[in-house]
Amino acid sequence: MKGLRHKVLRLFRVRNLLLVSLGSFLLFLALNIGFPLPTEKAYSRIVLDRDGALLNAYLSPDEKWRMRSPLEEVPEELVKALLAKEDRWFYYHPGVNPVAIVRAAWSNVTSGKRVSGASTITMQVARMLEPKARSWGGKLWEAFRALQLEWHYSKREILEMYLSNLPFGGNIEGVKAASFLYLNRPPDRLSLSQCILLTVIPNRPNSLRPDLHPQAAIAARNAWIDRFAEMETFSKPDLAVASGEAIPQKRFGIHARAPQFCELVRQRYAGERLPTTLDLGLQMATQRLLRNHVARVRAQGIHNGAVLVLDNASQEVRAYCASADFADKAAQGEVNAITALRSPGSTLKPLLYASAFDQGLLSPKRVVKDLPTKFAGYTPVNYNRQFQGQVTVEDALRHSLNLPAVRCLQRLGLHDFVAQLVASGFQGVARQAKDLGLSVALGGCGATLEELVRLYSAYAHGGLQMPLRYLKGRPGNGPRVRICSPEAAFLLADILSGLERPDLPGDLVDRTKLPKIAWKTGTSFGRRDAWAIGFNPRYTIGVWMGNMDGSSVPVMSGGRTAVPLLVDLFNAIDFDQEKAWFPQPKGLVRRKVCSATGLLPADFCTHTSWDYHIHNVSSQKVCDRYREIFTDSAATVQYCTACLPVSGYQRQRIPLLDAELMHWYTQQKVVIIRPPAHNPACEGVFYTAGPRIISPEKGDEYFVQAGQELLLQAAVEPDATTHYWFVNEQYLGATAAGARLFFAPKTGRQEIACMDDKGRIESIFITVNQI
Numbered sequence: 001m002k003g004l005r006h007k008v009l010r011l012f013r014v015r016n017l018l019l020v021s022l023g024s025f026l027l028f029l030a031l032n033i034g035f036p037l038p039t040e041k042a043y044s045r046i047v048l049d050r051d052g053a054l055l056n057a058y059l060s061p062d063e064k065w066r067m068r069s070p071l072e073e074v075p076e077e078l079v080k081a082l083l084a085k086e087d088r089w090f091y092y093h094p095g096v097n098p099v100a101i102v103r104a105a106w107s108n109v110t111s112g113k114r115v116s117g118a119s120t121i122t123m124q125v126a127r128m129l130e131p132k133a134r135s136w137g138g139k140l141w142e143a144f145r146a147l148q149l150e151w152h153y154s155k156r157e158i159l160e161m162y163l164s165n166l167p168f169g170g171n172i173e174g175v176k177a178a179s180f181l182y183l184n185r186p187p188d189r190l191s192l193s194q195c196i197l198l199t200v201i202p203n204r205p206n207s208l209r210p211d212l213h214p215q216a217a218i219a220a221r222n223a224w225i226d227r228f229a230e231m232e233t234f235s236k237p238d239l240a241v242a243s244g245e246a247i248p249q250k251r252f253g254i255h256a257r258a259p260q261f262c263e264l265v266r267q268r269y270a271g272e273r274l275p276t277t278l279d280l281g282l283q284m285a286t287q288r289l290l291r292n293h294v295a296r297v298r299a300q301g302i303h304n305g306a307v308l309v310l311d312n313a314s315q316e317v318r319a320y321c322a323s324a325d326f327a328d329k330a331a332q333g334e335v336n337a338i339t340a341l342r343s344p345g346s347t348l349k350p351l352l353y354a355s356a357f358d359q360g361l362l363s364p365k366r367v368v369k370d371l372p373t374k375f376a377g378y379t380p381v382n383y384n385r386q387f388q389g390q391v392t393v394e395d396a397l398r399h400s401l402n403l404p405a406v407r408c409l410q411r412l413g414l415h416d417f418v419a420q421l422v423a424s425g426f427q428g429v430a431r432q433a434k435d436l437g438l439s440v441a442l443g444g445c446g447a448t449l450e451e452l453v454r455l456y457s458a459y460a461h462g463g464l465q466m467p468l469r470y471l472k473g474r475p476g477n478g479p480r481v482r483i484c485s486p487e488a489a490f491l492l493a494d495i496l497s498g499l500e501r502p503d504l505p506g507d508l509v510d511r512t513k514l515p516k517i518a519w520k521t522g523t524s525f526g527r528r529d530a531w532a533i534g535f536n537p538r539y540t541i542g543v544w545m546g547n548m549d550g551s552s553v554p555v556m557s558g559g560r561t562a563v564p565l566l567v568d569l570f571n572a573i574d575f576d577q578e579k580a581w582f583p584q585p586k587g588l589v590r591r592k593v594c595s596a597t598g599l600l601p602a603d604f605c606t607h608t609s610w611d612y613h614i615h616n617v618s619s620q621k622v623c624d625r626y627r628e629i630f631t632d633s634a635a636t637v638q639y640c641t642a643c644l645p646v647s648g649y650q651r652q653r654i655p656l657l658d659a660e661l662m663h664w665y666t667q668q669k670v671v672i673i674r675p676p677a678h679n680p681a682c683e684g685v686f687y688t689a690g691p692r693i694i695s696p697e698k699g700d701e702y703f704v705q706a707g708q709e710l711l712l713q714a715a716v717e718p719d720a721t722t723h724y725w726f727v728n729e730q731y732l733g734a735t736a737a738g739a740r741l742f743f744a745p746k747t748g749r750q751e752i753a754c755m756d757d758k759g760r761i762e763s764i765f766i767t768v769n770q771i
Helices: 002-034 076-086 098-111 121-129 136-152 155-165 175-183 192-203 214-231 236-243 259-268 280-300 345-358 393-398 402-412 414-423 427-435 438-442 449-460 486-496 506-511 558-573 659-667
Strands: 046-048 054-057 273-275 304-311 316-321 367-370 389-392 518-523 529-535 539-546 588-594 608-614 626-632 637-639 649-655 692-695 701-704 710-715 722-727 730-736 741-743 748-756 761-770
Touching: 046 259, 054 175, 054 259, 076 121, 076 155, 076 192, 076 214, 121 136, 121 155, 155 175, 175 192, 192 214, 192 236, 214 236, 259 316, 280 304, 280 316, 280 539, 280 558, 304 449, 304 558, 345 393, 345 402, 345 414, 345 438, 345 449, 345 486, 345 518, 345 529, 367 393, 367 402, 389 393, 389 659, 393 402, 393 486, 402 414, 402 438, 414 427, 414 438, 449 486, 449 529, 449 539, 486 518, 486 588, 486 608, 506 558, 518 558, 529 558, 539 558, 659 692, 659 710, 692 761, 710 748, 722 741, 730 741
Parallel strands: 046 273, 701 761
Antiparallel strands: 046 054, 304 316, 304 539, 367 389, 518 529, 529 539, 588 608, 626 637, 626 649, 692 710, 710 741, 722 730, 722 748, 748 761
């Protein structure tokens, strides 16, 4: 009977214990729901290079240097020291250590004062997240929060929170921040002595700061070194070395590397930890080359520059030097020149010609005009203020001639080209679109180095433009845009890799190895900006040189100022590049063309050359430069079919140049073959092109003073001898073909007409205003 009573009592005790446990658990669940854990404190945002090295860090929203400290970045010795010092049973208790509580209570009672604490690491984390007054109630609340933490987080996560929030005095919290600001190094490079120092400071964070109280910090460290020796936490020889190690006695700063890059990433992307694509070693090498190059040209009045290096395979930014020296206040080194809007000079010309290739308007050997021309009031000139008359497209692009580029844009259509730039992500062009004119071909718009490098990287990707990538593991911001065909991209690379060009300084050929790259230079209006953008299969590199204040430098040009640095960069980054170049697309084939026009050769074409053409796209027009004419035996009179005699004539082949080209050659005193005058007795009707009025300009508005005269002049066809001029259908006078005539215009809209002696006529309208 007695045994039965004991069994019943045991059952009641077990039941009561189970009920208490269940009740406690249900109470905990209710409290857990009613009093959720406080949110974790916001950490400092950090920017890392592609290998995880710290580039820059920013204060947390509450103005703290509080960096998250992942366990993989913290030395094992530091974790071992913390656990031995603060909570040896961390991995075994549920957040509260009952044994430690009993031991601490006994020690405090027997000594009559507080000599030991029972807070676990988890309880300390609870206090960091939600500070409470030190009281029995506060301790109970900490215990509850500790149980909550253990319920919601793993031991690893709790330990990382602890390492990330430990107080180190001032506005420094967390092992990682303390490591950088007190010891000037990342946590994974801490010595044993430094690890022990960082475990000691949080006990009295303000009185043990090594920058303010170094001797106290050393004494506390050495006291714990002795304790660890007694506890055999570390070997005595290692601890002996640690005790003799000096500590820095000042507070360091976060040494921002690539500061403009870090700021750009911080503004563009969300997140506490920003692992970027930047290669710190390459960044430092690029920055050094840029700084040295600026030092060489500073005497010329050029004080700054910028470089952007892109890995074509991944579209990742590898180096981002936004100024030569961030600390140079006089040169405004803190300004980000990579995102600054500036005139791009001639760097947009390749896109112009690529569009013309894709529309079948041009091919590399196609001959185009390089003549002084006025485009509705806009009169561009070439860089050297000289003209060649006729050039091939490849020479026009390689020599960066302005007139052929503007003529190309006129044929393509300004609106379409501007729309293409906007689609390619040129934000400045998008804002200026309604105000842009033909000068956009020569840099009469705004562009950034970032936009230009992105554009040129498309040529390395067969015409497919992709957004730049700044963060590892994240796609770039922006869509993919096809800006030209693979065939056109290959043609650009082929043309721009040629070395016979004026923007390649002669001394550069003598002093350095020339890498196999395609590149284009640009010089802005007023010589305020010098550009060089280059690419090969591996990299696209953009260089800008100039002054942040936009001041002009008379000797600055893309070739002289930017190309030497571009070459040095490719040699430094890709010196042992493979000989392989871009593969030729299947749709691109070679054919023979007339050397004089770049068109398919006709029967009369005696000189031909090889040219690329895009299958089913490039023009199939046959050369019409040469014409067979009939003359008398002395070649002094030309006959047409209407007046050709039965005998006494001969056949002759002559080049047929248009009136504009003939006029320019005449002005330049260039000897050209002209056909003899047509048979004066002929009564035939002529349907060939007539005169072309070159002054005044069609559609222009003129402001004249009383009595001021305007010039009348027209380009002449070879067979014309006389020009007859009319103003508002009233006969004005006659001149020899191509000669000048002046007249005093009336105000208002005026019709100007010119007719040659063959009956061919051209008329234009102008507007005249009286000043």
